[in-house]
Amino acid sequence: MKAAPFEYARAGSIGEACDLLARRGDDAKLIAGGQSLVPMMAMRLLRPSWLIDINEISALKFAAIEKDFARTGACTRQAEIARDDALAVRVPLLRQALAWVGHVQTRNRGTVGGSLAHADPAAELPVVAQLLGARMLLRSSKGTREIEAGEFFTGPMAVAARPDECLEEIRWPIWSEKRAGSAFTEISVRHGDFAMVAAAAQLALDADGKCTRAVLGLGGVGRTPLAFPKIAARLVGTRLEESAVRDAAQAAAAACEPGGDLHASAEYRRHLAGVLAARALRESYEKAKAAA
Numbered sequence: 001m002k003a004a005p006f007e008y009a010r011a012g013s014i015g016e017a018c019d020l021l022a023r024r025g026d027d028a029k030l031i032a033g034g035q036s037l038v039p040m041m042a043m044r045l046l047r048p049s050w051l052i053d054i055n056e057i058s059a060l061k062f063a064a065i066e067k068d069f070a071r072t073g074a075c076t077r078q079a080e081i082a083r084d085d086a087l088a089v090r091v092p093l094l095r096q097a098l099a100w101v102g103h104v105q106t107r108n109r110g111t112v113g114g115s116l117a118h119a120d121p122a123a124e125l126p127v128v129a130q131l132l133g134a135r136m137l138l139r140s141s142k143g144t145r146e147i148e149a150g151e152f153f154t155g156p157m158a159v160a161a162r163p164d165e166c167l168e169e170i171r172w173p174i175w176s177e178k179r180a181g182s183a184f185t186e187i188s189v190r191h192g193d194f195a196m197v198a199a200a201a202q203l204a205l206d207a208d209g210k211c212t213r214a215v216l217g218l219g220g221v222g223r224t225p226l227a228f229p230k231i232a233a234r235l236v237g238t239r240l241e242e243s244a245v246r247d248a249a250q251a252a253a254a255a256c257e258p259g260g261d262l263h264a265s266a267e268y269r270r271h272l273a274g275v276l277a278a279r280a281l282r283e284s285y286e287k288a289k290a291a292a
């Protein structure tokens with residue numbers, strides 16, 4: 001099918017994009033990489049009357065490291081983020097997750113902000129944002145505000161941004177611990193497809209190999225990407241013994257709310273959630289132990 005007719009405007013600055021959003025009303029849409037929006041328009045699941053193109057706004061394309069967090073501009077291509085060695089050291093889950101996102105061609109075009117704003121509960125970057133507690137900077141013609149991932153993702157393909165707001169920047173917490181490790185893993189029908197279930201974890205250890213900090217997240221098993229701070233906190237003080245890993249993974253699997261579809265039943269997704277959560281935790285622990 002073809003998209004319904006729409007008007008098109010190319011914004012030259014963030015201010016102009018915000019003005020256009022404010023003027024064009026609730027059914028105007030920003031277009032970044034177009035990797036999700038264009039197929040949805042072609043299937044007529046979305047019929048925006050205006051498309052506001054943010055691809056030419058250089059101020060939305062950057063990656064920078066601060067003391068406690070890494071900043072990425074919303075319109076930075078996923079491939080740029082995955083290639084960035086400094087980011088891979090400070091926020092390793094970004095590169096680890098992006099290896100599972102679509103294909104080279106979609107990552108060359110798709111943007112980090114587009115993936116977060118699209119908010120598919122099975123998408124990889126939203127899981128990373130959720131478990132790390134990334135912060136989203138939103139801009140409108142009225143001003144800016146900052147919200148954490150946990151408040152940003154409100155449902156399947158739904159976020160707390162207003163129709164007149166542009167996601168400007170994402171702030172990814174940097175862990176200061178030297179002995180830290182992380183892992184992202186998933187099962188999908190074919191590599192490059194959205195995850196049937198995805199799991200990610202990050203751990204820090206003390207000199208004796210005891211866990212001092214842990215986060216755990218799952219994708220594809222709820223209305224939003226899920227993080228389990230209380231369950232992960234139970235791992236603190238352990239050496240990720242098999243029983244501790246199994247308990248945490250099973251508790252996370254029990255807490256999620258998977259749906260069923262033609263690819264997998266809800267029960268099978270819950271089973272995968274436990275298996276993958278345990279795998280992500282074990283892999284993170286091995287990496288943390290190996291870190292200097």
Ligand SMILES: Cc1cc2nc3c(=O)[nH]c(=O)nc-3n(C[C@H](O)[C@H](O)[C@H](O)COP(=O)(O)OP(=O)(O)OC[C@H]3O[C@@H](n4cnc5c(N)ncnc54)[C@H](O)[C@@H]3O)c2cc1C
Nearest residue numbers: 032033034035036037102110111114115117123167193194
């Ligand atoms: C074949 C194929 C396979 C794919 N596989 C995966 C996969 O495995 N995992 C995965 O996560 N994704 C996958 N995708 C989707 C891809 O990652 C998209 O890049 C991503 O979902 C959207 O990013 P985009 O820049 O293309 O956004 P667009 O498609 O341009 O926009 C998506 C939505 O976000 C909004 N938006 C975009 N930028 C902003 C902004 N700055 N502020 C506010 N709203 C904004 C748009 O208005 C729209 O509603 C796949 C896509 C294809 C075509």
